[in-house]
Amino acid sequence: MSSPGASPPVLACTGLGRTLPADPPVTLVRDVDLAIQPGKFTAIVGPSGCGKSSLLYLLGLIDRPTAGQLLLDGRDLTPLSGDERAAIRLEHFGFVFQFHFLLPEFNALENVALPIxxxxxxxxxxxxARARELLGEVGLAGKELKSPDKLSGGERQRVAIARALANDPRLILGDEPTGNLDSVNSARVVDLFVALAHQQGRAVVCVTHDMGIAERADVRVEMLDGRVVAVKAQ
Amino acid sequence: MSSNLALLFHIAWRHLVVRRRQTAVAIGGVAVGVGFFLAVSALMVGSQNDFIKTLISAAPHIIIYDELRSPPPQPGVRIYGGADAAVALHGYKLRNEVRGIKDWQAILRTVNDTPGAIGSPSLSGAVTLRLGGREEPLGIVGIEPGLESKVSDVADKLRAGSLDDLERAQGGVIVGEELARRLGLNMGDIVNATAASGTTKPLRIVGLVKKGNTMIGQSSGYMLLREAQSLLARPFIINRIGVRLTDAYAADDVAHALESRYAYKAESWQERSSDFLSFLVTRNVIMYAVVSAILLVASFGIYTAVSNSVADKRRDIAILRSMGFSQGDLQLVFVFEGLALAMAGVVVGWVLGTALMEALGSLKFPVSGEDQRIPLDRSTRQYLIAAVASLLSGGIAAWLPARKAARVDPVDILRGAI
Structure with a gap:
């Protein structure tokens, strides 16, 4: 496996697999070896249904693998309990989804403050203060007290990004984070992600089918039928 | 940890505030349950206490009768052995004993030596009042006014006159006002009384007992002990000793002690009213069954509210889980919702219950010409019972759906969202 860059991976997996216990069993992800580098923007691409989101949920400790190992800084995360995995998500992972998933009862500032x-x-x-700073970073200064339904789609997604950054995570995981945005907002989000990787040294992993985003990634992971078929540094 | 609980409560609180109507309905359910619990239990406990108070105070706490619960052993049996002896006697002539409590002065002394106890001897018997061709039966009770007033509350039940007036008038008698009205008698009037022994004496009405006090009875009359003894032709005899205790609930024990010592039947107020007391137990069982049903139904409201909240908030649950909230955290959020609903319901219910009690307490009922209020028991105990029961059932009602919240699989929601 070609791993671009010299720094040790923050997150790595070997033989990672996920099979749903159906009859017959459905394998979503099989035998994936991958190393996620800090300071790099990694894009996972592939046709829909190829298992890229499933892989992302496995990498993000939201789902449990049925095979293989997942290492954070070389520490095996596979045997951890649900609560321990939650604690790691809280501290080290930030998620951005296609939908903003902001809590509607809380304003922008409160949403960002939840993980803190x-x-x-x-x-x-x-x-x-920390939540305000984060909202400022994503360009939402002055809109802190607005409730999600008073924000535009692009603004909501930026609140979601600020929330993902709340506990200063080392990994940002995005599942089609621009899927619901127009091209202008989409470009802003991608700019943000690139900056988070290059300027702040975080590992950014995005699942996308948008080739424009994939073009701007440092590493492109191509998937087909639950397998990683190519890892390209660009 | 506590700041985490505060955060979870904050989330729960926002959920409730946003869903105003459902929250109000759930709180209303608990409040009505608590309010009616308070009102009903205040009524029931209040009337029960009032009833028991009447039972206790209407007559002496213990009455010693000139009766034996089992016939005394005959001299022949006493001499030739007990129940397992070889001798059985039948058909011999019984000695004719004079009725009345023998050696009553000794019993009275024992009673008065018992701490907190006062005894009053009396003689009761039947006479017939005759007035202008009309006859009314009357149960005469001969008393020592000074002692009797300490033992029963007859003195408080008089419409006119007083017990002491018995001492002042020759042949004075106190009768029920209903009886007096039937005979057309007024205070100071004279009526002839004939005893079974044939003695006839004129009696002067010196007091009237209020009607409606059924425990005392409208067909009894009070006289001086010595005058009753002479009217009934039973000099120096008494056939009852009434005992009043400082602690009414010790009556059973004291009665047993007296009876086992003197063999005369000593009846405590509990024994006298055992059928009423068992009726009260049944009444309490019914009340608590109904009232816990009310509280249970109130907790259904909480179950529904929390259940709906869990169903509505699946996306929020998923995102919070992905953010790093644990399953326990999410479960607590929804348990808090239930507890907050129950708590608010309890507070509103306390207010409602207090208002209901005030309303009930202000009602007046005319009973035998006097305004009477509904007896209510407003003890804080009922408030606490209502609160604890509501919080407990609310917590359980919320915990059931909250487990579902903890089991939500974020993967399903996050990937399949709308």
């Missing part, structure tokens, strides 16, 4: 409060390292005014 759950982690519990900051308190009171520090939580709010």
């Amino acid at each position: 409060r759950r982690l519990g390292r900051l308190h009171g005014a520090a939580v709010e």
